[in-house]
Amino acid sequence: MGKKKETITIYDVAREAGVSMATVSRVVNGNPNVKPATRKKVLNVIQQLGYRPNAVARGLASKKTTTVGVVIPDISNAFYAELTRGIEDIATMYHYNIILSNSDLQKEKELKLIETLLEKQVDGLLFLGGELTEAHREILSATHVPVVLAASRDEKKEMSYVTIDQIQAAKEATSVLIHEGNKHVALIGGPLTDSVTGYPRYLGYKEALQDMDVPFVEELVRLGDYRYRSGYEAMKELLEKQPQITAVFAASDEMAVGAIHAALDLGRKVPEDLSVIGFENIPLASQVRPLLSTVGVPMYDIGAVAMRLLTKYMNDEPVETGQVYLQYNIMLRESTRLKEWEEEK
Amino acid sequence: MGKKKETITIYDVAREAGVSMATVSRVVNGNPNVKPATRKKVLNVIQQLGYRPNAVARGLASKKTTTVGVVIPDISNAFYAELTRGIEDIATMYHYNIILSNSDLQKEKELKLIETLLEKQVDGLLFLGGELTEAHREILSATHVPVVLAASRDEKKEMSYVTIDQIQAAKEATSVLIHEGNKHVALIGGPLTDSVTGYPRYLGYKEALQDMDVPFVEELVRLGDYRYRSGYEAMKELLEKQPQITAVFAASDEMAVGAIHAALDLGRKVPEDLSVIGFENIPLASQVRPLLSTVGVPMYDIGAVAMRLLTKYMNDEPVETGQVYLQYNIMLRESTRLKEWEEEK
């Protein structure tokens, strides 16, 4: 039995069903302008022939691919993985597929990925992570493809984004520590060059101290890379050189947990001798002992909302505002002494 | 300044450069059969006009999309996230993009995703997770698109896959516990209906007991869903009803850590009173205290090797074998007493 043809097309279906390609196209796309009887006949032939629409051809003809590009720093990072889940769920809901690519936060790579995604004619673009360089703005604003940033913001407010108020969140987290009565609150932050996460959380920390008349001490600040190891090292150094500290705000859960373990290794009790609060609320936070107090960031929702916003742009639906701030949530568990917290203002 | 045209095509470049479309196509695709001078001229025009190749059109004409579909259970799961990273890195290396979709291990959803991916004309398919139903085999074997399974296997050996020897790995993990002298070794397994992970690890556990003449006791087996919570619950119940146990093999790191915490809560010391070994070696394993001993699964490599294998199929390169088993690695840390382990045979 020699197979007739490799691929069976809309034309084959049309011929076999005794109708035109246009009609087949209509039934495939659910166009109501088809007589029920005809529709049924066509559907039958499609079934028989095992016809599968070619989305690439459709994309070329219709100029819509129903796929969106997602540029993400690192999918193996729990924070971004959860965010991506939110994106994908909503994408599926609206019948979009996502092309995912890791940028490792490298500007050149990001640019290249965006370029490739655009060549692939994605209907929209979700950009997560780092800040935008001029080159980013250029390429992004030159295209007509809608873009929304997730877990990031655009100081120039030229782009749409969905995120949380990093400064305010960091400020509250630090306030918790001060409210517990700690006079020497350390910070294990992210790189200050990271304007999306590192710097704002540093700012929030400082603002909290200032607001509550606690002197800011340069030596109580250590910077890591958000990873467990760096939190561990930072805490160790802090405890050796600044033994007076009784609390620490870490800019990520991983660093917070690393810090706790360093403290434990040096004989400190958490939270009795040292209060620790993290940031993100990734699963790890509730899978360690003591349970980590942290700033709950709605990762899934950020992804979901960003994707939803993108679908609106793609469908030319009206959008109230392109800059959305989601609510974060101070979660007091076992690594801090305070057990209740009034949302600020 | 009114913009001339929405999209500038290869034709525009050709006209502007005074050559034919074919020539432009050649320089865009790096075809060597172009006189340097011509190439330069064309490149210039491309630059000037800001021409961006349309990958969809190219895909339709060439019947290659340079994108592969990836069906994954859940990207927010650390194990799969890491695996996906391996896939994506290699994909990028070979200039492929990946369309990622979550299946949540639901058969119907998997089928639908595969169908969609095929419509989108992916050049290859990576399928992770569950086992294959007849429907899966049907659709998969009907297409000419190469498929490789990752972190899964095909009992019928009809498909290509890359994974580890689950039974052997589970057997070794259990052996470690027995070698420590434990007489009552419990198992916190995955669903026995899960033929890819749950059942084989259960088998390995049983085989180890049998090989070392330790009686298999039904009551020492509890099943969870691989998540932290279920490990915690299982351990709690185990300790209450079977207080004689001094060791437990958990089929996932999350369950293992949950188990440790349950033990701690019930006043047991790990590993002094209770040895615990997990499976996977996700980051969590080295971010908790005590550090978790576990079966190290080369997640990244499984993804990378699977993707590499797929590229070979896509390029019609010869492939030695489509069934590859990667090495796992018993990692003894702090949740077990034994500190050295000779690789079996």
Place this chain on the structure above:
DNA sequence: CTGTTAGCGCTTTCAT
């Protein structure tokens, strides 16, 4: 080394 000419499989007016 370069140009011509068919399509790739489908959507989309425009008629009818």
Place this chain on the structure above:
DNA sequence: ATGAAAGCGCTAACAG
């Protein structure tokens, strides 16, 4: 309600 025909933007023979 249905068909005819013109592309969508590019690749791939085939000539020369």
